[in-house]
Amino acid sequence: METFPIFRTLRYVPEESKDKVIPDEDVLGTLLKVFQALFLNDLNKQSDILTILPEPVKSKYQDLLALQHQRVNLLENRHQQQCVFKPEEILYKTLGFSVARATSSLISAGRGVFITKGLVPKGAVVSMYPGTIYQKYEPIFFQSIGNPFIFRCLDGVLIDGNDKGISKVVYRSCSGRDRVGPLKMSDSTWLTSEIHNPLAVGQYVNNCSNDRAANVCYQEFEVPAVFPVELKQYLPNIAYSYAKQSPLRCVVLVALRDIKQGEELFSNYYTIVS
Numbered sequence: 001m002e003t004f005p006i007f008r009t010l011r012y013v014p015e016e017s018k019d020k021v022i023p024d025e026d027v028l029g030t031l032l033k034v035f036q037a038l039f040l041n042d043l044n045k046q047s048d049i050l051t052i053l054p055e056p057v058k059s060k061y062q063d064l065l066a067l068q069h070q071r072v073n074l075l076e077n078r079h080q081q082q083c084v085f086k087p088e089e090i091l092y093k094t095l096g097f098s099v100a101r102a103t104s105s106l107i108s109a110g111r112g113v114f115i116t117k118g119l120v121p122k123g124a125v126v127s128m129y130p131g132t133i134y135q136k137y138e139p140i141f142f143q144s145i146g147n148p149f150i151f152r153c154l155d156g157v158l159i160d161g162n163d164k165g166i167s168k169v170v171y172r173s174c175s176g177r178d179r180v181g182p183l184k185m186s187d188s189t190w191l192t193s194e195i196h197n198p199l200a201v202g203q204y205v206n207n208c209s210n211d212r213a214a215n216v217c218y219q220e221f222e223v224p225a226v227f228p229v230e231l232k233q234y235l236p237n238i239a240y241s242y243a244k245q246s247p248l249r250c251v252v253l254v255a256l257r258d259i260k261q262g263e264e265l266f267s268n269y270y271t272i273v274s
């Protein structure tokens with residue numbers, strides 16, 4: 001009888017990446033830059049979002065929006081030009097590249113992740129690994145059966161990045177639980193075809209092979225307590241258990257070299273892919 005491993009693909013951050021490829025401040029800086037641009041874009045679509053924000057946050061964005069409109073009017077010489085873009089366009093305008101899922105260049109590997117526009121410089125954060133965060137003592141047995149999207153961090157913390165079945169239900173449930181009034185503390189749109197955070201595709205990156213060297217690597221990151229509350233809605237991770245004290249674990253993928261438009265991303269799973 002065939003024995004089936006619980007974790008079909010259990011990728012992990014290898015010991016050597018304790019020496020992080022880029023400093024945490026750079027990861028944080030990139031996320032803040034992209035999320036703030038996404039938020040301003042959302043405000044342009046729906047300015048009534050401002051009314052639910054605490055006063056200091058509201059005035060910060062009112063000023064930023066006013067500045068943005070001034071700039072657009074100067075450039076375009078038009079009145080009240082609406083500047084609303086798709087999330088992938090915001091990513092391109094902010095970081096100089098966009099990234100998306102498409103059929104992998106590897107035969108029968110399903111989908112993969114590609115640079116669809118622009119150039120990713122070496123050392124840039126190129127995507128995020130979305131999913132529910134489990135401490136190593138938390139139950140994940142049923143979610144893990146036949147699930148190739150489980151990622152293991154150095155300390156045994158697991159991230160379930162599966163966007164289907166029970167994994168999807170669990171993520172949605174945790175995300176609803178952690179809402180603070182109208183404010184979302186995480187992004188659930190990576191479970192749908194309308195992704196709000198275009199970086200949240202890292203779970204679809206395929207494993208490297210002899211003829212496809214890894215061009216990205218995983219790096220762990222803890223979201224600091226000071227992370228702006230209005231930008232948490234773009235974080236594609238949620239803790240399985242509600243833990244007010246512990247910081248939220250994230251995993252980002254960092255470019256190991258310059259990556260050009262049209263190239264597929266490959267990481268090292270450090271496991272045998274079946």
Ligand SMILES: C[S@@+](CC[C@H](N)C(=O)[O-])C[C@H]1O[C@@H](n2cnc3c(N)ncnc32)[C@H](O)[C@@H]1O
Pocket residue numbers: 008009104106108109110111112148149203204205206207208209273274
């Ligand atoms: C986390 S998923 C990656 C996304 C997957 N390609 C998909 O479309 O769902 C991991 C699975 O992708 C496939 N895969 C990843 N790297 C591969 C490779 N180098 N060759 C063949 N299949 C691969 C395997 O089926 C593996 O279990």
